Amino acid sequence: MSASNAHPFGLKGPRAFGAGSILFEIVAILAFALFGAGPVIATQGDLFEPRDFSFPAHEERYLRMINSLRCLVCQNQTIAESDADLATDLRREVHRMIEQGRSDEEIADFMTARFGEFVLYRPRLRSDTILLWFGPFLFVGAGLVLLVLRLRKRKDALRWSTSGSVRKRARRLLEEGGVRKKT
């Protein structure tokens, strides 16, 4: 939302990056210097700047890319949603790279080389994100296995408890219980 960048860098306070890391402030300022120093900078980015694409597939990829890159100077927004200058510049950069025929992976590399993995809203599958990507399926799998085990155990228990001798024993216990209640 537009309200998040009243400050030129959209920084509301030292906690604007969650952990309040100075590193990210530096990165953001560097980024601003890197992309924002050109002569064509409006005071405010234009969220709806129209772009031409040489192929419809490019537009699709462009939309997918800008919707999966984080605007580093915003609270928690993609560069597709932010009118911060940095986001505007990154959108322009993504558009340029797609039109140059670069792949999604190359664009992601370009971004992470400058801003770190933090810029990707869709974390790459690496050793430290394995749990993140496979966790959900692990949850379902473990849940279903537990469920099946429980149901089987129940079935056995019920079969066992309905056998004759057990029933007799249960009845005897019940009667004893009844006696105890009266006393």
Added chain:
Amino acid sequence: MIGEIGHLAMILAFAVCIVQATVPLVGAWRGNRSWMALAIPAAGAQFALLAIAWLCLEIAFVANDFSLAYVATNSSQDLPLVYRISAAWGAHEGSMLLWMLILAGWGFAVAHLSGALPATFRARVLAVIALAGTGFLLFMLATSNPFERILPAPLQGRDLNPLLQDPGMAAHPPLLYMGYVGLVVPFAFAVAALLEGRLDLAWMRWTRPWTTVAWAFLTAGIMLGSWWAYSELGWGGWWFWDPVENASFMPWLVATALIHSLAVSEQRGAFRSWTLLLAIFGFSLSLLGTFLVRSGVLVSVHAFATDPARGVFILIFLAVVIGSALMLYALRAAHFTSVGRFDLFSRETFLLVNNVLLVAASATILLGTLYPLFLDALDAGKISVGPPYFNAVFIPLTLPLALLLGFAPLVRWKGDGAKRVFEALRWPLVLIILVGIGIFLASPASWAMAASSACALWIVAGVAGGLRDRLRHRREGGFFRRFQRTIAERGFIGMSLAHLGVAFFIAGVTWTSGAGVERDVRLLPGESVDMVGHTFRFEGVGPLAGPNYRSQQGIVQVFRGDEPITTLFPEKRTYFSQLQPMTEAGIEAGFWRDLHVALGEEHADGAWTMRLQYKPLVRWIWLGPLLMAIGGLLAAGDRRYRLSLRRQPSPVLAEGGSSVSSRSLQTH
């Protein structure tokens, strides 16, 4: 003066809360009836005191009493009256007071509608609700007092966050909190049952409508939040997987699992310990959400004023509540074994599979939300987990739920033949597959969209099949009489409506995201552009003065052919309180599609950039949850809950399948 009265009322409420949380608990333990009965007037007093505190805050807002720091930061003299009233819950302190008021309201309602419950159980339920309240009141008094003064008082307030100046946002928090806080009732019920060491069917039946009502409010609250985001944030999105949204979605998923598992427990006596665990998780997640939103550990666009001291307090509170409830559960749950017998192919089993999927979905959101925090804490680098991740993992998780929803409600309790169910749904299944192929061939839909649409139809077929089964089941009278009787079964009708809601929601999401068209254009006044059979003509931009903002209002005429359909008025508003302009989209809403125009920037030559959007079936995204909420409220009003209130509690259902005297069930 008004601030001090409010503050005093809060302190008194805190005192009453401590009494309500302790005396009845001791009374229930020692068997002292008058101590137990104290919970009922205490619940009333607490509610009355918090209502006074709330009234004081509202008076301060309406009267522009800027000597209260909270009023001064969240209101202004120019703010319209409606938004001055809603500004009371527009930021952290006030929304906590509303939260607390609603908690006391639920407590009050429980106190007066639980006459049929045994005295010890009733006392324990009310005491547990008050325990939660004690924590929150202490939190407010210690860290977030809305009645704090500032001296000297400023002449003008800093105004309410412009984003919140919207009817949807005014109604969203109260509804959401009704749901969040309402989950305290099943939680208190579960903890009381664990303390009691026994659990009979009548109590299960008693807690069901409460849970359903809380769930319905939560559904409606989340829906309103999404609708607000769509109309206010300006770019036509309706869900962003933001931590604050996730914080409300996690308890919703668990509450959804809970209302389904309560059905098994109440109707069939099975899996009662699981139901208790879900009840504990539901409220725990709503507490966790509060922590995440208000502590500042997560970055979110929904910027609540954050403060580390608050975070630490809530974290400790969270640990105490969840830890003690789970400990109690670990100690006592083994006593609640299931009694109902059922086959593998039975409604019970499918409801449990539903539970597994919903809980896994909720755990997934928790994982995605907390994962960056864990990595950061381990110094393993910073990553972001956002919409592309959640969309990628969430759809495969929920797809089986939709497939299940089509046939599982038709499966009978206890045991059923897979063959019977298949035969009942054979022709609808064939028809739906054909329709799905038809959609794929005849429309621009991709195969995934066609499959997803078929899924929605599959759910509709399941609902229709359920209705048919019900009608056939009734032997007496003609069709109309049977139909009337079936309609009168509110539980069944509510369930069917809610399930239809899921179908609407799936269709809405599928078509909006799959077939929606979005175009950024740059137009001079008088120029027009064609999109999806509509012509959008930009007439120009004019100034507009609001009560506390200046606006530039665009005029966009929409034609189909030569026939004018509508005129849209997208705005760019600049509120006096902040420099940054806000977009206010111009939307033509329709059952089948929305036309959405948002204004961008003005360029030197007088041209404006704007985003035009065509969003098919987007209203269904909110229509679905609306049907779910209505269905929930209907189901909660089912006749048998009212009957069971009047009847004496049914005989205790024995543990382990035999009927034993109630005395021997107590675990102490």
